[in-house]
Amino acid sequence: MLHIASGASRAPRIARALFACAVLSLAACSSSAEPAPPPVLTPGATRVTTSSDVVLELTSSPIQLGKNDLGVTLLTPGAELVTVSALMPAHGHGTRPPIVERDAQTGKYSVRDLILYMSGRWEVRLEVSSGGTRDDALVVVDVP
Ligand SMILES: [Cu+2]
Numbered sequence: 001m002l003h004i005a006s007g008a009s010r011a012p013r014i015a016r017a018l019f020a021c022a023v024l025s026l027a028a029c030s031s032s033a034e035p036a037p038p039p040v041l042t043p044g045a046t047r048v049t050t051s052s053d054v055v056l057e058l059t060s061s062p063i064q065l066g067k068n069d070l071g072v073t074l075l076t077p078g079a080e081l082v083t084v085s086a087l088m089p090a091h092g093h094g095t096r097p098p099i100v101e102r103d104a105q106t107g108k109y110s111v112r113d114l115i116l117y118m119s120g121r122w123e124v125r126l127e128v129s130s131g132g133t134r135d136d137a138l139v140v141v142d143v144p
Helices: 002-033
Strands: 044-049 055-060 066-074 080-088 099-102 109-116 120-130 133-143
Touching (some): 055 120, 066 080, 066 120, 080 099, 080 109
Antiparallel strands (some): 044 055, 120 133
């Protein structure tokens, strides 16, 4: 008797758990399908777009182990570059924030002293401000 009773009450719980799983995997599916994976920074020009469609163009020499400099142009009118940071996801560490300067005449930014001190994959996050909102653009950097 006890077994039947507990078995009967367990069934809806399992169904609910399965339903929750289905909902979660659907959400995971739709959210991973929408944003494209971050582009890999290549020598020359690389375009990156934030989720709110602010477009940035990064210019770079071949990335090297240690100190790197980047040029950043915001192609969306009125958008500004706020901060730049880098993270090494495999190890969970970052690096010292680089210097971000804006050329008053051209409106272009230079990011200096971006120190990528380990070989491997880094993620560079560019925080932008546009129309009063903050947003991020991500670019993948492979350090030889
Ligand atoms: Cu590391």
